[in-house]
Amino acid sequence: MDKGNHQQSDSVSMNEQPNLQQFVSELNSYSREEGDTPPAVRGAEAPIGHVLEIAGSGSRVVLDARRLMELQGNEDPALSMSGQVGSQVKMPVGNSWLIANVRTMRAFEGTTVLAHVDFLGEGKRDSSGGMSSFKRGVTRFPIPGCEVHPVTTPDLQSVFAADNRPHIEIGTVYPTDDIRGALYVDPMLGKHFAVLGSTGTGKSTSVSLILHRICEASPEGHIVMIDPHGEYSAAFKGFGEIFNVDNLQLPYWLMNFEEHCEVMLTSSGKDRQRDEDILAKCLLEARTRNKMAAEFGKVTVDSPIPYLLTDLNQIIVNEMGKLDRAGDAAPYQRLKNKLDELRTDPRFSFMFSGMMVSDTMGKFLAKMFRLPAEGRPISIVDVSGVPSEVTSTVVSVLARMVFDYAIWSRTEAQRPMLLVCEEAHRYVPKDESGGGQAVRRILERIAKEGRKYGVSLGLITQRPSDLAEGVLSQCGTIISMRLNNERDQDVVRAAMPEGARGFLDAIPALRNRECIASGEGVNIPIRVTFDTLEAEKRPASSDPSFAEMWKQTGDEEGIISRTVRRWRGHGK
16 A cells, blocks of 8 residues: 555545544443543453444544553563554454454544554454454454454464464564564475565574574475575575685586676677677587487487587687688687686686586585585585676576576476575666576576476565566565665565565564564464574674774784785685
């Protein structure tokens, strides 16, 4: 609901004044009748307001500000929060309690408050007034005049308690300090998830906590995480496999034709199309020179058949020698020069090493996808040391290998996989004009089709507004931490389900390590304070203290010497 509609829904027209005045009068009358009852006795049994108007997904209610003030001093934290934005209220409908979330509040007349609430679900009402068996969704709606009651901590325990489905606990539900917030593993992974939050909100630590909980619950799982800053290696050392430019050994021949073009072609416009045609012809011939090609019959430029870089180079030279005019050799020379650069530049040795021509595809998939996991189900791929020219291509190859493996292993025992992309807006940007379109296309395809083949996508980003349109909407579970940018908030507002709209105004005000979780992975939208993660499981993402660090001195000469050596040796 946009802001205009939002304001309109809370306004009161002249035609509604008599109706609203009647409710206000009833509230005042009720308060006078109960005025001699001590607040502590009245507690949760007495209503705090009445329903004014009903809509399909929510309602407007009138609340008595005096009752809300009385409850603020209650020992029960749920009762003390009654009526506040982001809290819950309940309404009796037959033998059920209907639970709603308070979205907005505004003063109306005297001690009357007009509030907009969103329906969350309903639970059974027992003879003592308690609630059990809460379920999301509404089967029966209240009618105008229905009482509105505050919820108690036992009510919230019934609402938020995890059922018997596999789940992970990540923290405590606001405003309580003992009700556990849970994410259901299968719905969350089966329909993708996103973790959003501005820099400095504790996003990386929270992601580490979620992944650690998943690994603990499924030690034989299969998780691949793309880590662009090298933050998560520290968090999973000893709990998973860590890959970087020193041990990644990504065979260049695993690239498909589109990825070859991104790495090997330097031209644009009309020249690029001609260069693509030449590369396609030469690459296909290089692949078919492998005796393996005869075994599999039809081979294409996309087939992951090993080939020698020297063969590709020789084929390019041979084709160039067949030309009638020297001027026609420019595309071949461009391609040859780039190939020479990839072969000789040590920055690319993790991918374009001469040692990668043997058929290592099976071993590479086994170690990268943790098949078998042997109690270490996660692979952290640190791409911070990968040259920026090929970073998107490396991510594209890894993501495509996850998806293609899932497709081609459909007749085997299924091994679902989770692909987690930190800084997702880098790889699936809203702007389609830049480079690195291969990774964009494969991640968009996984978002749309991955769940059919057992591939889950986890997107982590601080700038959801920079993500390609439609990708975030493919995520069934959204875990939003504090977002300071209004454009980012608007994107999250559009992606969140209707029942979570009442939490949106709280997103800019969330504390560090707090989130709003909504969608398939939770029973109803919840505000959660994340657990404190053990020190050895935290990522290396804490910001340095300028005030403290600038007090330290000594061994500057040694620091510079060692830094320059690593710089020149590319991390050695």
